[in-house]
Amino acid sequence: MKAKVHITLKNGVLDPQGKAVQHALAGLGFAGVEEVRQGKFIELQLSETDPAKAEAQALEMCKKLLANTVIENYTVEIE
Amino acid sequence: MKAKVHITLKNGVLDPQGKAVQHALAGLGFAGVEEVRQGKFIELQLSETDPAKAEAQALEMCKKLLANTVIENYTVEIE
Known part of the structure; x- marks a missing residue:
């Protein structure tokens, strides 16, 4: 199975x-980028x-290695 | 509008x-990661x-700055 993992900074964390x-x-010259x-x-x-x-395996990988759960959120989609 | 941009390496490019x-x-200890x-x-x-x-604006940004089109693909989703 293919797992697609998104790791994003939590709101409020400087980027x-x-x-x-x-x-x-x-x-x-790109205007309007907020x-x-x-x-x-x-x-x-x-x-x-x-x-x-x-999915359970991928979530476990996020928790243990892929994401820094202090400052990052993660989502997993299985295909 | 919010644009979600995915930038991935092209197939065949070493990662x-x-x-x-x-x-x-x-x-x-995670087995089975291919x-x-x-x-x-x-x-x-x-x-x-x-x-x-x-969408047109975001695609233009990918082409000009966000992606290296020699080795990367990009997709844009508008929400």
Whole structure:
């Protein structure tokens, strides 16, 4: 099964990378960019064939390695 | 409008970051992880209110700044 993991910064956590992108876009002439938040997108190919088990496995991976749960949120979609 | 941008490496492009995550997961005891590909997920808050124009604007930003079109693919979803 394929698991698509989104890892985003929690609200209120400063995102200097996003701010840098926002300023760069403004410098390139893109007006009207109010906010930029940059996160991670991870695609996992799992040998597990049961969707529920694959999701549980991916969530466990987020908790243990992929996300910093102090400052980041994560979501998992199974395909 | 909000634009959600996914930037992923093209097929065939080596992903050392993904490989590192894969090995780290194996080291933590997660079996059955066949492949890991790491990409970027960028949320843009645009002042544009027309969905079609917002999408065109976001695609233009991908082309000019956000993605390296030689090795990366990008998709834009408008909400």
